[in-house]
Amino acid sequence: MKVLEDYIAKYGQVKPGNVLKVDSFLNHQMDVSLFNEMGKEFKRLFADTEITKIMTIEASGIGIACIAAQYFNNVPVVFAKKSQSVNISSDVYATKVESFTHKKTCDVIVSKQYLHKGDKVLLIDDFLANGCALRGLMDLANQAGAEVVGIGIAVEKGFQKGGDEIRARGVHLESLAIIESMNAETGEIKFR
């Protein structure tokens, strides 16, 4: 998606350790005009897909998911919660997700009330790197008997394995911008 690539090229900062900072418009400060363009593009990419629910994970996916929902007939948006509690209650589905940014594992939960058999779920998130968060969300959907009919990502790090692994499972995954390579020394970012 040209406009998102332009934002990344203009405002993104490449940091050592394969970190791409896009927090001026995507995941700390949020540009809602851009999110609307992204929502329209997700609708175009998943126009032929029946979607009954959008699911994301706190925190950075929530804004994108809510704005996008407006282009999908305002379907309910559910965000999976990162839980620090030792005891997982019986009224939630739970899975474990390893965070690339924070180098730690956390429990991720969703209430059984808001994810059901028969739900056709579009997963939305801001970033896709190694795919841990997405695999966690897919696991939650699977536990509920819900079907993941699509995945919409803002920025995919194409040089990490997450995206290709998930596509190999046959899931319809669309990333609005895919970083082919980036260089912390020169700041250069190449898109696929």
Next chain:
Amino acid sequence: MKVLEDYIAKYGQVKPGNVLKVDSFLNHQMDVSLFNEMGKEFKRLFADTEITKIMTIEASGIGIACIAAQYFNNVPVVFAKKSQSVNISSDVYATKVESFTHKKTCDVIVSKQYLHKGDKVLLIDDFLANGCALRGLMDLANQAGAEVVGIGIAVEKGFQKGGDEIRARGVHLESLAIIESMNAETGEIKFR
């Protein structure tokens, strides 16, 4: 706001310990149509206020803040992050917030890049009980030299002290629904 009170009366659940569960439409599953009605109402209530930025705190405030921003000329939305890190870097403003729900204190941070002197900030959050989160956000704005020109809350627990304390400071605080009392045994909810 009638429509929000109707949602609370219909879908809200009163639990022991002054807990009001509204996670079927507000803070776990999210009803984006309702959020749009709330956004319009915030605009009506703050129509005469110049606002250059919306600030909220992760995670439940983010969706409401992003949808609301659409009614305020798509001003940037910044969400303060709850940090578990021991070391607070010098490029963020930091404060401490005690969570009513989780009974613990956490550091809340916002990048100095996204909050400045001269910013006229509308704070938005899903809940107001004892006001700890809001006081934390006001402290962050104060550190940055930004001005909090208004606070928009979805649900205020009027029987806790947070709202009255903040109004007593002279801040323009608007809550779309104020719970006067609630009863976990009967499930009854009275609005102010």
